[in-house]
Amino acid sequence: MSTDSLPSTSWQIHVVDDDEAFRRSLVFLLESMGWDVVAHTSATRFLEQGLPQASAIGCLLLDVRMPGMSGLELQQQLRSLECALPIVFLTGHGDVELAVQAMKHGAFDFLEKPFKDQRLLDIVAAALRQREASLQSEERTRQASTRLQQLTPREAEVALLVARGLPNKLVARELDISEKTVHIHRQHVMEKTGLGSAAELARLILQADPQALD
Secondary structure (H helix, E strand, O other): OOOOOOOOOOOEEEEEOOOHHHHHHHHHHHHOOOOEEEEEOOHHHHHHOOOOOOOOOEEEEEEOOOOOOOHHHHHHHHHHOOOOOOEEEEEOOOOHHHHHHHHHOOOOEEEEOOOOHHHHHHHHHHHHHHHHHHHHHHHHHHHHHHHHOOOOHHHHHHHHHHHOOOOHHHHHHHHOOOHHHHHHHHHHHHHHHOOOOHHHHHHHHHHHOOOOOO
């Protein structure tokens, strides 16, 4: 059994299901792909062992109905704790409506038992890749924000107008300063950010805040 592109073995999958036989079977399947898998007998036990680090790449396979805290309740708890781990719900017969409700609250996907092994593996791989892409996007945003934070308030104003495509003359008029002063600020902006054009500056600003140039 294989997937189109196996994820890194450093990615960790958490399985939360109270059915011991099913849980063991699931762990065996996932580990056969070379993935790191951690099994939990209940939602409470998962929480007791501590949440994965915010930078962790992983996903959660979660049964909808369990004694004590249900899968849906755990999902709400994780949302309140700002845990962004992708959740794949595993549902029994008649639980599809609940799974759809869970997806409306941010779950990645759901599978109705019994399901094909390959279908599960494909969904898990997609969830892990989505998590990795999300973390990479967050890191790009952080780096862009750090570079822009080097600017003075006036340089930031100039940078925003330049990124919107305004020539120095119009930037000067907009800020009620001289065109020469705009030129100096613009040079400082490019030097501090390490950029060479207004297009690159616009890209950096949008990485830091997608709505900044609206």
